Amino acid sequence: MSERPLLSVRGLTKRYGERTGCVDVGFDLWPGEVLGVVGESGSGKTTILHCLSGRTAATAGSATFVQRDGTVVDLLRMPEAARRRLARTDWAMVQQNPRDGLRMSVTAGANVGEPLMALGARHYGEIRGRALDWLGQVEIPLDRIDDLPATFSGGMQQRLQIARSLVTRPRMVFMDEPTGGLDVSVQARLLDLLRGLVADLGLAAIVVTHDLAVTRLLAHRLLVMRGGEIVESGLTDQILDDPQHPYSQLLVSSVLPP
Amino acid sequence: MSAYNFAYLDEQTKRMIRRAILKAIAIPGYQVPFGSREMPLSYGWGTGGVQVTASVIGPDDVLKVIDQGADDTTNAVSIRHFFARTTGVRTTTRTDEATLIQTRHRIPETPLCAGQIMVFQVPIPEPLRWLEPRETETRTMHALEEYGVMHVRLYEDITQHGRVATAYDYPVRVNGRYIMRPSPIPKFDNPKLDRSPALLLFGAGREKRIYAVPPWTPVKSLDFDDHPFTIERWEEACALCGSRESFLDEVIVDDKGGRIFVCSDTDYCGRRREHLA
């Protein structure tokens, strides 16, 4: 309980001229915990991920991250080379559309093996073995290892993306609407998979979603965002069962019962 | 003598290209952009190689030009005549007599020595282009040594064919740093790049890039630990000179599918036959 947070975000602000992406966002993320960020479109939740992953430059704020060797870096101020290197070793991103996170023109096995090869793996047999192992973990039939992702269903593509992002055992994962666009039954399977992986690997994760059911299943804590600001934060079950802020209450009450 | 400037190019262009060449030599394997000029031959026919040769050639040079190993194919003959006309420089077919060799798609069998310059004609200089169409991205990948994708290419080959199927233009790592395409030479010739005593220059006219491997530079062909790099081997010997060491071309000799294997390097083959005679 006395360990320090893996990631500490303070005052994160992104403005697009007059418009705001997010304003004064602050939170901590500890190893092994899942933080859900919920809100509707335009709430700023995806902007947070884009700033942290370096896809877009923040206007202000800091995001201190503890590297494997214990040294602390500010993700928002790192030189691009260092950030890209960290993105290969310490953290991973799962995109909403799996096509954005996969190489569609290479086989499933190559997709999972590439991060290993990028880190210097040079034994074909071992690389293939680890790819098979991960396909098994994400419940993709092993005989699909040499197939192109374009031949996979949406759910399978998403699971392949998850395998590709976790194969190097990152300590932190960002997920942007990981179940978006998938059929409900496929979502359930994927969420269950994610739950298990996060627990088994002790991952810290930030899951951005508009779907409250996803957060109940995956997240320990929640941030509720609206208009670029955090309006409420706390335990997932507490926010979903006893929301305090008017907007949180609106979100929760708007969910249609199954 | 023709009415052209020595070696066709104007002096300012030569200076620009020489600067690019010096930069390329200083950063082995790194692709240096240059202002490729209009040449009296189309793109795809060796404009890059010709511009590099034209910028380094001097009146005392002895020039050899080969195409697929042969001195007597149309393209080799044309380029050799071009330089003869615009420089008056002595030309030869003998590898050991040349100071400057321009080549398309082969390295001669006769070992090169210090003081020689090989100029390679390059169609596509970028080894990462097969996966990444954006130039901005490939430049970043080179700068950050993000070369995972090159091994992906080999992985896919082994998956599909059981072995690395790339036979030409086999990617190499130069001086432990940049990954380079050695031009469409057969992989058979890749070992000749490693620690060559000669200066190796690469010119891509259409793509406007020059790169270089200075003498004695380590050049390693990419492979996997359990699928090491190997070169081609033939069961046959050359039908003309009997060599079992050189790169052989397959030649169809009649309408019934009869074929023979002969050395692709005409100079090497011819000299062996001289010795045997």
Place this chain on the structure above:
Amino acid sequence: MSEQTVPLLRVRDLAKTFTLHTQGGVTLPVLRRVSLRVDAGECVALAGPSGSGKSTLLRAVYGNYKAKGGQILVRHRDRLVDMVSAGPREVLDVRRVSVGHVSQFLRVIPRVPAEEVVAEPLLALGVPRNQALERARALLARLKIPPRLWPLSPVTFSGGEQQRVNVARGFIGGHTILLLDEPTASLDAASRGVVVQLIREARERGAALLGTFHDADARAMVATRVVSLAEAEAA
């Protein structure tokens, strides 16, 4: 109560009001300054008409509802933690280690087998997987859930079967404080008997239990004290 009894749970002046912003900001004061204590070995049954806030109190103690005022002190790792002011991570740690909970409804996650649902609190405490599953199965067996159901998700179980999985999950962790919200609801006599046993065993090992029991017989069998919410509010 002797001087030696250890207060494991102490609620002081707990207040809880619901403000329904989506309905014009109407306020529902449910708990007004509730105070009570539960010591080791006690099982305190909350009494009161339905809607009076018994469930709300349990949920507030668990940290599921956010209190508006007062204190909820629980003994956790040799100190007292106030669940009202504790941060989310601390609440999670308290739930993992010290405060167990049997809710009224089992929240079912499709695809997770019953034995995993029950084993999870042990896994969270670091118990090796095969041990955790063994203990989960033993407890399910005690609660008369047949082995063929153990690898199945409770999604298809009857209400009574789901409730028994719920009970198993709540008791397996051996927590020092247990919150029981109608633990015998939808159970037949035999299963109720097992739950009563489990409660007794928990008391015997020094746990403090706070619960609501609609079933008067069950309440009579397990409760060491009955506290009505009205009394607790005046205290």
